[in-house]
Amino acid sequence: MRVGVDRHTGEVLTGWAECAQSIGVIATTAVGSLVLDRAFGSQAPGLQDRPMTGRSIVDHFMAIAEGLREFEPGFRLRKLGVERMGGDGVIALVIRGDFYPNGHLGDYSLVEPDKAVNVLAALT
Numbered sequence: 001m002r003v004g005v006d007r008h009t010g011e012v013l014t015g016w017a018e019c020a021q022s023i024g025v026i027a028t029t030a031v032g033s034l035v036l037d038r039a040f041g042s043q044a045p046g047l048q049d050r051p052m053t054g055r056s057i058v059d060h061f062m063a064i065a066e067g068l069r070e071f072e073p074g075f076r077l078r079k080l081g082v083e084r085m086g087g088d089g090v091i092a093l094v095i096r097g098d099f100y101p102n103g104h105l106g107d108y109s110l111v112e113p114d115k116a117v118n119v120l121a122a123l124t
Contacts, residue, residue, distance in 0.1 A: 042067025074103035
């Protein structure tokens with residue numbers, strides 16, 4: 001069973017809640033920013049402050065997909081989408097996929113399909 005700690009409240013997280021937090025952390029952590037694991041994260045934060053074009057959104061999608069593939073073994077990405085875009089440059093992304101409760105152990109026999117996480121990104 002997956003167990004972790006909520007990064008804001010310190011409460012115990014298990015299962016999908018812990019995985020969802022992990023997805024958000026990966027998507028919003030710049031590669032090279034963690035002292036003890038420089039490879040962790042995604043390239044998405046480095047893509048901020050680019051014009052909000054179709055190309056920059058696709059670049060964000062690719063960066064997040066690569067980070068999840070590398071660092072979240074309990075989640076298999078199925079779809080990335082834009083939930084909302086604002087004039088302030090903030091875009092809400094929806095990350096959908098299948099959750100494998102024991103994927104972190106290399107066991108993919110159990111699956112909870114079609115889970116979703118919302119992540120905010122800043123594009124300008």
